[in-house]
Amino acid sequence: THMLRGIRTAADFEYERGLSQINKLMLPEIESIFLLTLPEHTPVNSTIIRDIIRNGGDASQFIPASIDIRQYI
Template identity: 55%
Template sequence: MHRICLFPGTFDPVTLGHTDIIDRALPLFDELIIGIGINSGKVPMYSVEQRVDWIREIYKNEPKIKVTSYEGLTVQYCKKVNAHFILRGIRYVADFEYEKAIADINRKMDPEVETIFLTCSPEFSTIASTLVRDVIRNGGDAAQFLPAEVARTIQQQKS
């Protein structure tokens, strides 16, 4: 069986925490789909196109990675792209409790989709997109939390 995994998220913006999880998940799967979820209730800081472009640029030399965006239930999107795994990154215990509840609901909706949890490397556990957006909004330098490709674009947008 071809092991296809969906890593869903908003990636607004893509952080070193995200790339840490992606990089460590790569050997586990034949294909890793980075799925940018479009949530009508949230107004993102960066466009879906910008976030897709960032991930494509970061992983331009990695053929196992595909980047897409989707609306609706993640577990339904898994069926559409033939993914039998959902990847979720965990920073703290509170993340696990929330993510486990989602995984349990997803399993009830589709028992063929398994959620895989990877914990962040310790040096990235404090990086959250929400906090990074606050730093950027308030004129701070967020480069230390971002892949070079993302930091460069944000710096260019400031000038």
């Protein structure tokens, strides 16, 4: 079993590494795979996306077309 996790910053890596180690202790068959983001997407996170949408902005450039963001807000 594999778990894909996105990494934007060194802080993300430290957090995800700890989480991965705990997951591995609890379920040894789990392998974490870390994906690095493109530099232009580094500042984008779920809080920013929610704030854009809550304030009536268009966050579609940050969300895959296959995702209907309205079901999450």
